Structure formats: structure tokens, C-alpha cells
Amino acid sequence: MASSNSQENNPIAITCHRLNGNNYVEWSQYVKIFLSGRERYGYVTGATKEPASTAANYASWVRDDNQVMSWLLNSMQPDINKNFLLYTTYTSIWEAAKETYSSSNNISELFRLEGQAFSLKQEGMNVTLYYHTLNSICQQLDLHENI
Structure with a gap:
């Protein structure tokens, strides 16, 4: 039986619905559910803020943010995630993906x-x-209405 520590170091498939450019709404819900279960939902809501670089908890925040960034990038198709590799925080990736792929105002998707x-x-x-x-x-x- 694997320890929880080794489990944390292995890649985790956070959703079987990888972002493919056409499924943002469903994908974002799966990501939110996963992050909530891992006590990282504050990264989505903005409740988990980046501390000052001199703060005692800065290193642990960077570690956690990088972990969440990794989960997020791994939940995207390779041709999509490469567009977000240069973003420096989870929040910046999340917002850019939302702006790029959210179809909440996509009339054709709603019509479909x-x-x-x-x-x-x-x-x-x-x-x-x-x-x-x-x-x-x-x-x-x-x-679509909630987004």
C-alpha cells in the first residue's frame, strides 16, 4: 500500500474531461470539485492570496501554487496547456483559460x-x-448561467 506522501508526488488525473477548447464549462466544474476536495479551492475564489515574499509562509504558498498549476496544466490537452506554461501563478492560468475558452457568452453553444x-x-x-x-x-x- 502506497503512503499518502508518495501519492502526493505522483501525477494526479484531476478529471477525465481534459480541457479541449470546447468543454470549458464542464472542465472548470471538475477542476473546482477536485481542488475543493484537496483544500485548494481558495486558489479559484481568490481567497488564497500570495503573501509577501518576505512572509514566513511564502515558500509553502509557492509550493502549493505550483502544485495547483501542475494539476491544472495536466488537466488540459497538450496543444492547449503549452499556451499557459509561461504563466507564473495558478490564478493567472485560471483567468486566462476562462477568458480564452469560457463559452458563457457563446450564443451558438447556448443555442446548441x-x-x-x-x-x-x-x-x-x-x-x-x-x-x-x-x-x-x-x-x-x-x-453557463453561473459563469
């Missing part, structure tokens, strides 16, 4: 999702699958 919801028919699906498919579309629409 609404079209899917309105045209979905149960046809050969059992009730449970139909419900979950429709619910998934509605959740994606909600996520």
Missing part, C-alpha cells in the same frame, strides 16, 4: 444546448437514461 433539450425524445431510451440525458443538458445550461 437549448436545441438539444427541446428536441430530445425518449424514443428507445429507458426513462432513467432519458431523465439523466435531459438533466445533464439542463445542468450544462445552468453552468
